Amino acid sequence: MSKEILSLEPKAIWENFYSLTQIPRPSKHEDAIQDFMMKFGQDLGLETIKDAVGNIIIKKPATPGYEDRQGVVLQGHLDMVPQKNADTVHDFEKDPITAIIDGEWVTADGTTLGADNGMGVAAAMAVLQATxxxxxxxxxxxTADEETGMTGAFGLQNDVLDGNILLNMDSEDEGELYVGCAGGIDANVSMKYKEEKLEKGYVAYKLYMKGLKGGHSGMEIILGRGNSNKLLFRFMKYATKNFKLKLASVDGGSLRNAIPRESFAVVAVPEKYNEKFLAAIAEFEATYKAELSAVEPDLAFFAEATDVPKKVFKKKSQKNLINAIYACPNGVIRMSDDMPGLVETSLNLARxxxxxxxxxxxxxxxxSVxxxxxxLAQMVSSTFEMVGGKVKLEGEYPGWKPNMESPILKTMQTVYNDKYGKIPEIKAIHAGLECGLLGxxxxxxxxxxxxxxxxxxxxPDEKVKIDTVAKFYDFxxxxxxxxxxxxxxEA
Structure with a gap:
């Protein structure tokens, strides 16, 4: 089905995007796409460089008569976020993405599409090819590994590029120009737990929190979607108090920059509480659905019987973990005072x-502050340190402060108005664009x-609107x- 996108216009972008979908490129597994891009530049006869951290740089001279123009750096990242539905069989390190046309959109078959940032990369490739x-x-x-560490942006050297203007093509609303972004920091927590043998007289279940939409932890945190980790632990705190729940294992969320969609736990409860425990699960599901009805219509919380575990968390270990996860901040913390409707500060309790x-x-x-x-980083540290957790704050990257006097901003406003009859909106974004680091x-x-x-x-719901691709490229x-x-x- 992927080849149907080759019929779309402009072919210069869609043909390149199709090529990208055929090369597995999840973050941290980018050798194949880097090799592809090296060959792409070399086959065009252009200067092509791979630096020490895996960034690919391809340089194209000015066309005749334009030698006096400022140099422009067209920038996008090669990696993509590997997310799939639970019932989709897909190996992101081996399998190509199946892109399909769905009305006005292109999406994928049960996986992320990789339009983030494949569309930006495909546009730059089209410019390099164009005659x-x-x-x-x-x-x-x-750039390499944007999604899980901004490794490429962090490792870029200051003597390999000559341009004066950076056009980052990694934002996601046509007709909008972004002039600022949030910075970020990773919080990594480790907590040791002790186990004990589970006494007789217990029944065991696997808890499933599923069906949530998830999404980009920067762009879509404002939507108030459910966090599967927070919802699961909310129930487990209640069940520990009321049904003497014992926790055997937990596995919630996937990637740090994705709002967690699914969380699982193996638990045990005394046989005498069995019916009440199952009834409570149904009640909590109903509560969650009522609270999140507008944003999580497919939410599902249920239990399936499983083998009784031999060991469970000791009481103190379980209490510490549940209380810390329950107490940890999550979601939008503060909205921006300077730009209405923009999230200033947020946290995604991802994994x-x-x-x-x-x-x-x-x-x-x-x-952005x-x-x-x-x-907020210290708030998270305090939460987990109180229960013996070790917290490392890592991978900090700066935000990008808006420059409303930017010459290229004024140029692009004029160009867009002349071409489409309106001034594009000027915005900042609550996501970690590489501009902060690159700048x-x-x-x-x-x-x-x-x-x-x-x-x-x-x-897995990722999609790109077809008609905006042509407008973006023409712009x-x-x-x-x-x-x-x-x-x-210079003047």
Whole structure:
């Protein structure tokens, strides 16, 4: 079915995007896509570089008559978020993505599509291939491992690129220009737990919290979707108190930058509480559905009988874990005072799992205000340190402060208005665009982020709106044609 997207226009983008869907490229497994991009640039006869951290840089000279224009860096990331529905059989390290046309959208068959950031990469590839568009010097920067650590942006050296303008093509609303983004920091928690033998007289169940939408922990945190970890532990606190629940294992969420959609736990309860326990699960499911009816219509919370575990958490270990997860902040913490409707600070309690006597908790903290980011990080640290957890705050990256006097912003506003009859909206984004890190390496860069309309990235519902791809690409081409000359900037 993937090949049906080859019929879409503009073919220059869709053919490249199809090629990207055929190459497995989950974060941390990018050798194949990096090799592909190296060959792509070399086959075009262009200077092509792979740096020490896996970034691919391809340089294309100016077209005749445009040699005096500012150099432009077209930037996107090569990796994609690997998320799939529970009933979908797919190996992201081996299998291609099956892209399908669904009305006005292109989506995938039960997996993430990789339009984030495959569309931006495909657009840059089309510019590099083109022989019929006018532009000044162009450099394409394809970064590595954006989704799980921004490894490429962190490792970029300050002497490999010559351009003055960065066009990041990793935002997800056509007709909007992004001039700022949130910074972030990873909270990694480890807690040791002790086990004991489970006495006789217990029945065991596997708890399932499923059917949630999940999604991008920056872009869609504002939607108030359910967090499967928080919902599961909410029930387990109640069941521990009322039914003497014993926890044997837990496995909740998947990726740090994806709102958790599914969480599971193996638990045991005394046989005498069996019926009340099952009734409570049904009651909690009804409560969750009532609370989240507008955003989680497919929520499901249920239990299936399973083998009685030989060991369970000791009482103190279980109490500490449940209380800490229950108490940990999650979701939108504060809205921006400067830009109405924009989330300023948030936390995604992404991953909770037990293995070999250790509980691992992973969270992603985002904020456009550095002091607020640090405050929330310390709040998380305090929560888990009180119960003996070890907390590491890692991978911090800066936000991108808006520059409303940006020359390329003014150029792009004019170009868009001339082409489409309206001024594009100017926004900041509550997500970790690489612009903050890249701007720290190249502080002279004038930066804008834009892209086609993409919905539900980082989830199997991810989709890109077909007609916005053409508008996005046409806008890119016209922008390159109208980039300011070097003298205008130097003056």
């Amino acid at each position: 019929d568009i006018e532009h000044g010097p162009v450099e394409a920067l394809f 909770v799992y037990s293995e070999n006597g250790v509980i691992t908790i992973q969270a992603l903290i985002r904020s 550095n002091s607020a980011k640090e405050d 720290a390496v190249y502080p002279n860069w004038d930066m804008i982020s834009f892209g086609p309309t993409i919905r539900f990235p980082h989830s 890119l081409i016209e922008t390159l044609k109208n980039v300011p000359v070097k003298e205008a900037v």
